[in-house]
Amino acid sequence: MKCQRCEKPATFHITEVVDSGVVELHLCEDHAREYLAQNEEPEPASSPTLQGVLAQQLKVQSTAEDLARLDQQACPVCGITFYEFRSAGRLGCPHDYVCFEEEVLPLIVNIHGETEHTGKRPKRGAGSSQQQTDLIRLRREMKDAVEAEDYERASQIRDDIKSIEEGA
């Protein structure tokens, strides 16, 4: 069978369902592609990205100066800046939910429409979150101290880490 629009063999057989019934089309690859491209409906608006939702929210919430100041803020535990979070769409540590609460909570409401977890909880409870936050911070400080070749401070921090780990 030949393509209905040129001399090439028809390799695509398209069945169109229209209001008046069914329309058959026999097309070569090139014409099929052309036909399908013009018929394609626009992609459904894919769900907005986290970065997009956040950008929208910040536009409403703050002035350019506020945002510049906010971007500089860093989490005392993992060191991530707000700028890094909003460009990457990923947080740096559990403590970010606390230290960026003012921005993250409205974002959570935007996404989920809720702020209360009602599902499963860990059986052993949340642990002592202060200690775990300290561990994240201390490990980072130790790495910084080693990089700065401040070995005295590094060994001090290592002892602190050990005492928390053993106490836990």
Add this chain to the structure above:
Amino acid sequence: MEINDLTDRSGEWLRGSGPESDIVISSRIRLARNLAEFPFIRKCTDADRLSIEQSVHKSFDRLCDIAESFYVDVSQLETVDRQFLVERQLISREHAESDGARAVAIDTGESFSVMINEEDHLRMQVMKSGLDLESAWDQINQIDDAIESTSTYAFHERLGYLTACPTNVGTGMRVSVMLHLPALVLTRQIEKVFRSLQKISLAVRGLYGEGSQAMGDFYQISNQITLGRNEEDLIKQVSDVVPALIEYERHARNYLVRESSKDLHDRVSRAFGILCTAQTISSEETMHLLSSVRMGVNMGLIADIEIPTINKLFIHTQPAHLQKLRGVELDTVDRNIERAMYLRRLLQPNADDEESEKN
């Protein structure tokens, strides 16, 4: 047990059994968890990633109590093996392509996998054939408890399980069902269906998750909201829409039979004919044709092929699978030849004596 033992087989979710399995391929639930004493992946040092991997590895014995499992150091795998695990849906593309210490624990029946150091420290998933979210939840709940027995999760009294991305916070749970909807695609009603799903905050993705195209008319429907509803509610939200989708698809199939049965039969037969005789064929064309054949088998238009065989072909004709099955690295041109040969062998086992000598 190791990766190579998986090659010839097909996973639990490809069994092609279970309720409504002509349309519902599989049910999947995943949980995202993080260990409280480490930063999220983005801020992890190499040493942190290694400590996380080692710490979770300790709970491996407890996973084995749930089902016999094996542990794979993903960072040490060849590219083709990582790609193989992606095609098998046992790890994500992100996990395959990232750097640093990372691993996956997989049960030998391939119904669950636990990825370590993915976007979150832990991404665990359970897959079941057909529509079976309840037993998927039972099992993932056990796996979560088993890992928690040796770890402390990052958990917030109000916000629930804390995740690297706030889109997963709360339950950290994504419930999805994978559906085969060829007739809704053919009758061009699929967009309409998707738009209505989006309105009730359900997401639609392709076969390989986020950003992947809907290859072979496979679609994953999943919850978008993870906070403020409990696990049972989230499961219900997804499973409640499935009967309607099945109904629409069946309706569209009946419509095709009623209005253009010859064309439908022709389309299915031609697809089958090409798959049985092609000498070189791309992965994309294979998926496209297999989709027609799968629908044809389910509608009784093609006899003598079992659905599990078709399900298996969707996965086994993908690039890494072909190379693993053949045991050599192949470029695109050679893969297309190998794929055609493999299809001929599985679909027409007796017609290809000449080829069978080579194998």
